[in-house]
Amino acid sequence: MNQHETPLFTGLKKHRDRKPVQFHIPGHKGGKGMDEEFRSFIGDQALSIDLINIEPLDDLHHPQGMIKQAQDLAAEAFGADYTFFSVQGTSGAIMTMIMSVCHPGDKIIVPRNVHKSVTTAIIFSGAKPVFIHPELDDRFGISHGITSEAVLKACEAHPDAKGLLVINPTYFGVSADLKKIVNIAHRFDIPVLVDEAHGVHIHFHERLPLSAMQAGADMAATSVHKLGGSLTQSSVLNLREGLVSHERVQSILSMLHTTSTSYLLLASLDAARRHLAIHGRELMEETLRLADHARRRLNEIPGIYCPGSEILTSDATVDFDPTKLIISVKKLGLSGYDVEVWLREKANIEVELSDLYNILCIVTPGDREEDIDELVTALDKLSKEYSDKEETENIRVKVPDIPVLALSPREAFYSSTETILLKEAVGRISAEFVMVYPPGIPIFIPGEIITRENIDYIHDNVEAGLPVQGPEDDTLETIQVIREQRAFK
Ligand SMILES: Cc1ncc(COP(=O)(O)O)c(C=O)c1O
Numbered sequence: 273m274n275q276h277e278t279p280l281f282t283g284l285k286k287h288r289d290r291k292p293v294q295f296h297i298p299g300h301k302g303g304k305g306m307d308e309e310f311r312s313f314i315g316d317q318a319l320s321i322d323l324i325n326i327e328p329l330d331d332l333h334h335p336q337g338m339i340k341q342a343q344d345l346a347a348e349a350f351g352a353d354y355t356f357f358s359v360q361g362t363s364g365a366i367m368t369m370i371m372s373v374c375h376p377g378d379k380i381i382v383p384r385n386v387h388k389s390v391t392t393a394i395i396f397s398g399a400k401p402v403f404i405h406p407e408l409d410d411r412f413g414i415s416h417g418i419t420s421e422a423v424l425k426a427c428e429a430h431p432d433a434k435g436l437l438v439i440n441p442t443y444f445g446v447s448a449d450l451k452k453i454v455n456i457a458h459r460f461d462i463p464v465l466v467d468e469a470h471g472v473h474i475h476f477h478e479r480l481p482l483s484a485m486q487a488g489a490d491m492a493a494t495s496v497h498k499l500g501g502s503l504t505q506s507s508v509l510n511l512r513e514g515l516v517s518h519e520r521v522q523s524i525l526s527m528l529h530t531t532s533t534s535y536l537l538l539a540s541l542d543a544a545r546r547h548l549a550i551h552g553r554e555l556m557e558e559t560l561r562l563a564d565h566a567r568r569r570l571n572e573i574p575g576i577y578c579p580g581s582e583i584l585t586s587d588a589t590v591d592f593d594p595t596k597l598i599i600s601v602k603k604l605g606l607s608g609y610d611v612e613v614w615l616r617e618k619a620n621i622e623v624e625l626s627d628l629y630n631i632l633c634i635v636t637p638g639d640r641e642e643d644i645d646e647l648v649t650a651l652d653k654l655s656k657e658y659s660d661k662e663e664t665e666n667i668r669v670k671v672p673d674i675p676v677l678a679l680s681p682r683e684a685f686y687s688s689t690e691t692i693l694l695k696e697a698v699g700r701i702s703a704e705f706v707m708v709y710p711p712g713i714p715i716f717i718p719g720e721i722i723t724r725e726n727i728d729y730i731h732d733n734v735e736a737g738l739p740v741q742g743p744e745d746d747t748l749e750t751i752q753v754i755r756e757q758r759a760f761k
Contacts, residue, residue, distance in 0.1 A: 275345060275546060276546065277345065277546070278542045280330075280339055280341070281342075283330075284535055288320040296324065296326055302316070302320050302322075318536060324535070329535065342542040342545070343355045345549075346508055349549040350485055350510045351486060352492075353512050353513045353518070354510075354511040355509070355511070356509040356522065357507075358506070358509055358525065359530070359533050359537045360528065362467070363392075364528055365525075366387065366389040367393040367396065368493075368509055369509065370390065370435065371528070372516055372521045373434045373465070374394075375397070375399075378397075381404060381423070381437070382436075382437040384406060387467060401680075402429075402433060407588035412579070412629060413627065413630070415713070416446045417440065417441075417446060418448055418453070420448070420456055421587060423457065427457060434463075438450060440468060441470055441471050442470065443625070444596055445595070445598070446589050447481035448588050458488075464484075465489070470495070471483060471484075471494065472494045472498065475548075475552075476555075477556035477557065482591070485512060491521070493507060493508075494509070496544050501544040501638075505537055506541045556595075558637070560595065562635050566597055566633075566644045566647065566648065569644070570651065575659060576603075577599070580594065597635065598632055599611075599632070599651070601631065602629045604654070604655060604658045607626070610737075615651075619646065619649075619650035621646060621647060628738070672726055672729040675721050675723055677719050678719060678720065684719035685719075687703060687755070690752070690753060694751045702718060702721075702751060703718050704742055704752050706740065706741075708739060734748060
């Protein structure tokens, strides 16, 4: 196999060059039938390969030609036995992983701080989650991974589980001991499914945490679009065969996917794989250099703290991705969200996410030294503006408590419900998700018992201006809970 080739992207261009008369969708027919302003903005080149699964362009639902060749090259690049392209993001790939191993009633071991696509797949499949509590870090108010000891205990207590899901690395770039976790799960023949949404690049440099495939995991859902240079929404599902069959994965992926797959997204995956396979190491070397430089300069600013390897203090935190800049701003007496807004309004800088105590900035091969300079200069200015407010140094960091699951998420989701005031919901069972997005990790999932502490945490986030989402009532005044049967008098 030749990693310099792009069978799908090249195949699309060749097809376009033949200029066939098109009597098929998409009806814009190379852009000629669409809004002129949009057409000239997007450009004829892009529109000319916005095609569908006609001959000879292959079909994501049954790949045998150029899509298969592109997937095979990706499998080689990622060290997998099979790679499947997803145009439904990593969310689609995560749902595929879970539905490939779980039947209704099957157990799956998952950390509680999972992305909502995991809980959605648990609801769709009817699987029963066995939650492992992630390690909470009260220095930063974030949650990390799971310990191998917790995994061992969960596997011993539930040897019949059909899967173990691990987030590697987390949104904040922290990894647990994935290799050890995989070895433990495999002793029980439990397949390991990795949410690798934030780790497509880690496979390509030895200073970065082990990728799922390097650690011997069975499947990984990997967002090429987030950090690997493909277009938004395009991801891959990598599979190491043994405990999971590729035919099963292909059929579930197809069930969950649109039949109108975007060839622009697919071609961007093919090209991003070439870029990573050929230049990945050197790109990551330069990105790591920039990130190290940024971290050093950020830590010279009073009131700002950007942790490095000292964030690793336990078995749940054994490695980290230095390209993720977790910037703690609590000592400035500001919330992460305040800083996000300040940077937007005063410096025209957009961050990846903010929470109550931090902002997260990601450094990628798309960054240059000037971008780092702008961030450092802006935060230095912010620090000077707020330095007199440093008395808030001992701010108490709150990490949300993990609620108790009273019903399976599926039972709760399909139960009869009633709508009540959120402030009066303590003790009731939630029928809805409530999460801060990003990162999209639920505060409540359907089936969990609502606590005062978590209602207060929701209010803290709303008051700080953070995007709390999930309930049908987006004012968050009310929440849907499981209807209680009352005895008749
Ligand atoms: C940890 C994690 N998993 C999964 C996803 C879903 O990825 P995608 O947006 O590609 O569907 C995200 C997205 O933010 C995420 O943060």
